[in-house]
Amino acid sequence: MLERKDIVEEIKVIVFSLVDEEYGVEVAQVRSIEKMQNITRVPRTPDFVIGVINLRGVVTPVIDLKTRFSLGQADYTESTRIIIVAVEDMEVGLIVDAANDVIDIPINSIEQPPAVVGGIKASYLRGVAKLDGRLLVMLNLDKVLSNEEIQAMSAMER
Amino acid sequence: MDMNQYLDMFIEESKEHLQAINENLLALEQSPQSLDIVNVVFRSAHTLKGMAATMGFEKMTHLTHEMENGLDLMRNGILAVSGDVMDVLFSCVDILEGQLNQIIEAGNDSASDIEVTVDKLKALVTGKPASSSVSDEEVSGIEVTEDGLIFNEYESTILRQSQESGFSAYKIMVTLNEKCIMRAARAYMVFDAYERTGEIIKSDPSVEDLEEEKFEKDFMIVLVTKKDQETVRSIGMNVSEVADVIVTQVKVEQQPEPVKTSKVEVAASAPSVAPAVSSKAAAPVVDLKAQAAAQDQKKMQIGKSVRVDIDRLDVLINLFSELVIDRTRLEQIAKDIGNGDLIETVEHMSRISTDLQNLVMTIRMVPVDTVFNRFPRMIRDLARELGKKVDFVIRGQDTELDRTVIDEIGDPLVHLLRNSIDHGLELPAARRANGKNETGRVELVAFQSGNHVFIEITDDGNGIDRDGVLKKAIDKGLVDPSSADSMPDMQVFDLLFHSGFSTAEKISDISGRGVGLDVVKTKIESLGGRVVVQSTPGQGTKFSIQLPLTLSIIQAMLVQIADEKYAIPLSSIIETAIIKKSDIKRVHRQDVIDFRGKVVPLLDLENTFSVPRDEENRQDEVNVVIVRKGEKMAALSVDFFIGQQEVVLKSLGKYLTGTVFAISGATILGDGQVALIMDCNALIQ
Numbered sequence: 117m118l119e120r121k122d123i124v125e126e127i128k129v130i131v132f133s134l135v136d137e138e139y140g141v142e143v144a145q146v147r148s149i150e151k152m153q154n155i156t157r158v159p160r161t162p163d164f165v166i167g168v169i170n171l172r173g174v175v176t177p178v179i180d181l182k183t184r185f186s187l188g189q190a191d192y193t194e195s196t197r198i199i200i201v202a203v204e205d206m207e208v209g210l211i212v213d214a215a216n217d218v219i220d221i222p223i224n225s226i227e228q229p230p231a232v233v234g235g236i237k238a239s240y241l242r243g244v245a246k247l248d249g250r251l252l253v254m255l256n257l258d259k260v261l262s263n264e265e266i267q268a269m270s271a272m273e274r
Numbered sequence: 275m276d277m278n279q280y281l282d283m284f285i286e287e288s289k290e291h292l293q294a295i296n297e298n299l300l301a302l303e304q305s306p307q308s309l310d311i312v313n314v315v316f317r318s319a320h321t322l323k324g325m326a327a328t329m330g331f332e333k334m335t336h337l338t339h340e341m342e343n344g345l346d347l348m349r350n351g352i353l354a355v356s357g358d359v360m361d362v363l364f365s366c367v368d369i370l371e372g373q374l375n376q377i378i379e380a381g382n383d384s385a386s387d388i389e390v391t392v393d394k395l396k397a398l399v400t401g402k403p404a405s406s407s408v409s410d411e412e413v414s415g416i417e418v419t420e421d422g423l424i425f426n427e428y429e430s431t432i433l434r435q436s437q438e439s440g441f442s443a444y445k446i447m448v449t450l451n452e453k454c455i456m457r458a459a460r461a462y463m464v465f466d467a468y469e470r471t472g473e474i475i476k477s478d479p480s481v482e483d484l485e486e487e488k489f490e491k492d493f494m495i496v497l498v499t500k501k502d503q504e505t506v507r508s509i510g511m512n513v514s515e516v517a518d519v520i521v522t523q524v525k526v527e528q529q530p531e532p533v534k535t536s537k538v539e540v541a542a543s544a545p546s547v548a549p550a551v552s553s554k555a556a557a558p559v560v561d562l563k564a565q566a567a568a569q570d571q572k573k574m575q576i577g578k579s580v581r582v583d584i585d586r587l588d589v590l591i592n593l594f595s596e597l598v599i600d601r602t603r604l605e606q607i608a609k610d611i612g613n614g615d616l617i618e619t620v621e622h623m624s625r626i627s628t629d630l631q632n633l634v635m636t637i638r639m640v641p642v643d644t645v646f647n648r649f650p651r652m653i654r655d656l657a658r659e660l661g662k663k664v665d666f667v668i669r670g671q672d673t674e675l676d677r678t679v680i681d682e683i684g685d686p687l688v689h690l691l692r693n694s695i696d697h698g699l700e701l702p703a704a705r706r707a708n709g710k711n712e713t714g715r716v717e718l719v720a721f722q723s724g725n726h727v728f729i730e731i732t733d734d735g736n737g738i739d740r741d742g743v744l745k746k747a748i749d750k751g752l753v754d755p756s757s758a759d760s761m762p763d764m765q766v767f768d769l770l771f772h773s774g775f776s777t778a779e780k781i782s783d784i785s786g787r788g789v790g791l792d793v794v795k796t797k798i799e800s801l802g803g804r805v806v807v808q809s810t811p812g813q814g815t816k817f818s819i820q821l822p823l824t825l826s827i828i829q830a831m832l833v834q835i836a837d838e839k840y841a842i843p844l845s846s847i848i849e850t851a852i853i854k855k856s857d858i859k860r861v862h863r864q865d866v867i868d869f870r871g872k873v874v875p876l877l878d879l880e881n882t883f884s885v886p887r888d889e890e891n892r893q894d895e896v897n898v899v900i901v902r903k904g905e906k907m908a909a910l911s912v913d914f915f916i917g918q919q920e921v922v923l924k925s926l927g928k929y930l931t932g933t934v935f936a937i938s939g940a941t942i943l944g945d946g947q948v949a950l951i952m953d954c955n956a957l958i959q
Contacts, residue, residue, distance in 0.1 A: 156948040157838065158926070159883035160935040168926060168940055168948050170599075173592030175940040175948055177929045206928040261929065 125224075129245075131217040131252065132199060135187050139212075140221070140245065140252045147200040147207060149215050152192055169209060171200065178209035184260065185240070203261050210260075221245050226254055281381075284329050286581070288374050291318045291325075293647060296367050299360065300650050306355035315363075316345040322370070331383040334373050340395040341366050346480070350429075353398060362394045364651075429496075432475050433524065436498045441472070443524040444499070444506050449492040451515040458487040463513045465495070471509060472499025491517075496524060584677060587638055591826075594634050595922065599946040601627050636674075638824065642720045642729070643671035645684045649691060649718065656695050663702050663713040664695060670720035675727050676824035682801055683729070683821065686794040690731045690817045691718065693791070698735035698815050708812070710734070725829065729819045738809040740766055747772075767807035771795040802828070802845060826923050830941070830951065832916035833899065835879050836887040839949045840912075841921050841941055846954040848900040848907065850915055855894050867909055869900060876909045877957060882936070903958040910957070923951065 129140040155167040164183040195214040226243040245252040302311045326334035347353035373383040476496040510519035608620040657664040699714035717732045747753040803821040830841035865876040898909040921941035938953035
């Protein structure tokens with residue numbers, strides 16, 4: 117068997133910031149990055165579901181990642197961006213404080229997440245990448261976008 | 275070679291050919307003498323055989339080959355068009371359809387069992403025509419010329435006609451070289467060469483036998499051409515490995531055929547010409563003449579077309595709505611700047627994009643014919659099975675509906691048609707006893723009116739037994755006996771669609787009527803349509819279905835609550851009204867209003883949707899929209915009515931679909947904003 121170190125596979129990652137932390141999602145899962153725009157509120161949805169936007173003719177739901185991760189209230193500025201991500205055939209916009217960078221990171225630099233990271237449930241995290249002193253929190257989008265909470269909430273309504 | 279890339283094409287084309295065979299066989303049953311139709315069927319079967327063989331589907335090839343043999347006998351006038359023959363041919367089509375489905379699902383045609391049908395076909399082919407009455411008169415259609423050539427009626431007609439129009443007919447004896455190895459290929463080359471100069475109307479042995487090399491070294495063909503004898507000979511000699519070609523002129527007497535005797539017709543059981551008189555005819559008759567004629571006409575009009583993936587169309591429509599939004603912005607900017615040239619250009623662009631918008635929307639429209647065309651066959655089988663005589667008429671098959679509606683409407687229609695034939699029409703004897711024509715009439719009519727398409731199924735059967743339905747409804751506790759007599763007919767017949775009726779355990783005259791009709795109603799309502807029944811005792815029943823032209827565009831009323839805009843589908847709105855706050859009453863902690871003598875619950879949408887509002891709403895009047903769900907009503911309070919408009923229905927995205935309370939979707943307004951569409955059914959408990 118080959119040592120894992122011998123094959124340095126790299127993935128391309130989009131880096132964005134929430135509060136004072138840096139996060140990463142794989143480029144392959146990102147459709148586009150949009151500026152903040154008018155959002156139509158959808159009533160009776162969890163508070164992290166900000167609403168829907170018109171994304172080139174397709175109505176796309178938008179969630180606020182800060183609210184999702186309980187990192188405090190959203191405060192939209194010039195640098196606020198909506199990152200449109202796709203998991204399977206589901207497209208969702210993620211509101212982030214800023215989208216900073218596109219970088220390549222070696223897969224073997226991703227480590228298991230520490231037991232507790234800033235209050236975010238560990239299942240949302242794929243791991244933490246260490247790069248020259250920078251710490252990049254890699255998201256597990258499948259978990260972030262699972263609509264269990266919405267389902268649970270709408271079940272309560274009925 | 276990898277055939278998979280051709281599989282889709284093969285499947286699509288096979289479907290078309292099978293449909294064509296089906297339609298033409300139905301037409302043939304009506305006019306058994308028509309050799310043209312036999313030829314068309316033959317060609318379709320032949321093409322299918324070729325396609326199946328290329329793709330390596332052996333069983334399909336085998337079956338189509340046997341079909342071809344049978345059809346060949348038919349077009350040569352040896353085998354008559356009889357009910358038995360038609361049954362076998364129809365069952366072939368069924369099996370072929372089964373094989374095709376198998377190919378679609380499993381990628382091969384091996385599992386289907388075709389032996390029984392092939393045996394039946396072979397029995398037909400091996401000179402034992404099912405009907406014994408064929409022989410004598412049949413033979414008289416065959417003509418023998420002086421040089422020993424035998425022509426059937428069809429061939430001699432062609433010969434005579436071609437001679438009249440200045441063509442010559444030659445009998446060509448071709449002898450191949452002794453050393454010729456691929457004789458079938460040579461024969462093909464000879465055929466090919468002659469087909470370029472004229473038409474080959476006969477060969478001995480037959481083309482199939484030649485293809486399979488079932489001949490020694492010589493064969494004969496009869497060619498109709500304008501070329502002279504010597505040229506014809508040299509054409510044949512030019513093919514390599516041909517040893518000799520002998521060309522002789524064929525003479526056919528010029529005298530016209532005596533009065534057309536119905537040679538083939540005899541064998542066909544009771545053609546529809548005189549259905550009322552023929553007493554022996556137990557076989558049911560389906561009259562499709564009108565339809566066949568209509569189809570002929572349609573075929574002339576069909577232009578070239580392209581198959582388009584519906585997803586691509588959706589993308590196109592999305593992109594287009596983007597363009598429309600930009601157009602609105604451009605118009606605004608042009609107005610602000612006030613440059614004449616710019617305004618003119620923008621106006622021109624607006625006109626073009628409006629035309630384009632209409633065009634894009636119509637691309638999704640498909641004629642209902644794509645659904646209707648499978649019914650004649652179904653009706654034929656059903657009539658045969660039940661021993662009824664049906665005159666089935668289709669009108670308005672070019673009426674267009676949105677593709678999504680078309681895909682869904684087939685099953686409900688099948689249900690209603692079966693219902694009409696099975697329960698609506700009486701047996702021939704009963705009809706005669708009631709002084710009606712033995713042949714019942716079922717009409718399937720489609721037409722467009724305003725923003726809706728209507729589909730009506732009418733039969734001239736016995737009608738629905740009002741008292742029977744009522745009695746059953748009372749038994750089931752659906753209707754109060756005291757009010758039963760005063761119920762309007764329409765309401766009584768509507769009971770048939772009640773789900774309670776469908777579970778009827780005993781099939782009596784009227785419970786049979788109700789079987790599964792609730793499913794029909796649910797389906798049609800899910801498409802945004804309605805279905806009503808009208809019936810006159812002894813004269814028949816009419817099911818009338820009203821459908822929206824498209825599912826993707828709906829008429830809606832736009833309303834505003836604080837700063838938010840919502841769309842309410844017009845189909846659920848009864849009317850709008852303005853009421854005084856003082857007229858709002860409370861019943862059991864629920865706001866209600868008095869609307870035309872009815873107590874209607876009032877829903878405060880601001881609360882229901884928790885709409886944020888900056889300042890308090892101090893109006894002393896409330897705008898309400900009265901909506902309905904079936905018989906139930908509710909009043910929704912809103913701030914403003916923006917107005918009625920057509921909106922394009924969009925989903926909320928997979929992430930939210932099905933989880934949001936009282937919102938069924940969204941639409942994009944002219945300014946690019948998203949407005950949510952209310953689901954009134956969820957608001958009314």
